[in-house]
Amino acid sequence: VQEKLRTTDRMVSLGTLAAGVAHELNNPISFVLSNLRFAVDELGEQTEAGKPPSAEQLEEIQQALREALEGGERMRNIVHDLRSFARREDERLGPVDIHAVLDSCASLARSAIRHRAQLVKEYGDIPRVLANESRLGQLFLNLLVNAGQAIPEGDVKGHSVRITTARAEDGWVVISVRDTGVGIPPENLQRLFKPFFTTKPVGVGTGLGLSICHGIVTAMGGRIEVSSEVGKGTTFRVFMPEADRAMQAATGTKSA
Ligand code: ADP
Ligand code: MG
Numbered sequence: 001v002q003e004k005l006r007t008t009d010r011m012v013s014l015g016t017l018a019a020g021v022a023h024e025l026n027n028p029i030s031f032v033l034s035n036l037r038f039a040v041d042e043l044g045e046q047t048e049a050g051k052p053p054s055a056e057q058l059e060e061i062q063q064a065l066r067e068a069l070e071g072g073e074r075m076r077n078i079v080h081d082l083r084s085f086a087r088r089e090d091e092r093l094g095p096v097d098i099h100a101v102l103d104s105c106a107s108l109a110r111s112a113i114r115h116r117a118q119l120v121k122e123y124g125d126i127p128r129v130l131a132n133e134s135r136l137g138q139l140f141l142n143l144l145v146n147a148g149q150a151i152p153e154g155d156v157k158g159h160s161v162r163i164t165t166a167r168a169e170d171g172w173v174v175i176s177v178r179d180t181g182v183g184i185p186p187e188n189l190q191r192l193f194k195p196f197f198t199t200k201p202v203g204v205g206t207g208l209g210l211s212i213c214h215g216i217v218t219a220m221g222g223r224i225e226v227s228s229e230v231g232k233g234t235t236f237r238v239f240m241p242e243a244d245r246a247m248q249a250a251t252g253t254k255s256a
Helices: 004-051 055-085 096-108 133-149 207-219 242-251
Strands: 092-097 118-122 129-131 159-167 172-179 223-229 233-243
Touching: 004 055, 004 133, 055 096, 055 233, 092 133, 096 118, 096 133, 096 172, 129 133, 129 233, 129 242, 133 159, 133 172, 133 207, 133 233, 133 242, 233 242
Parallel strands: 118 159
Antiparallel strands: 092 129, 159 172, 172 233, 223 233
């Protein structure tokens, strides 16, 4: 049962990731294609008419191509971000720069948040943590997608999703994801990290996201906490060990 659940977890998180990426790529793709189509048609008409395009037409074509290029660059960035999560199923822990991971997650979650809230980053001066980079990416992507889904579409200025990093107590780093969404009623807080607990309609929610998050954090020696107020919003806090400290402890090195 354990192994089966683990396989399901992996498939579901891959599915979530794939859906997000497909969505995110879709805009630049249709944009790039329609601009290229415009440029080709425009040049084709001129050639058929047997006359060179006017300066004005050339400028329009150039503009369309320039925008297509930007769209192409955006797609390249998305694929680049994705690759940082797609490394082999490697569970090894090492020193990780959390801010780089959070930046990639933020850009992958852009489509989930863009029409709902402002995404704010408040990065503190923190050391690297001991973690698995791609697992960490999966974790924060899940938290960000949930935050987006907790906020209704429309009032972008009135809502925020805030990612904060800071040093916590001795030897720990805390990363919080705070949203101004619907919040979670107290009776649901206990069940949040249980597999298959969802309040979302079939097709939207699987109820596996947070149980995966919980599994990832505890496997890496960290912990995850939640606090929420209905109608106000929700904060998830992830505590991860500082890399230097944790590795010293593991090798038994003592400072004199
Ligand atoms: P899913 O998102 O597929 O429903 P999760 O395990 O990610 O599954 O989340 C479980 C449930 O926890 C959600 O259905 C929702 O009710 C609640 N939840 C999670 N994150 C938030 C959040 N940021 N704001 C409000 N509710 C949340
Ligand atoms: Mg979820």
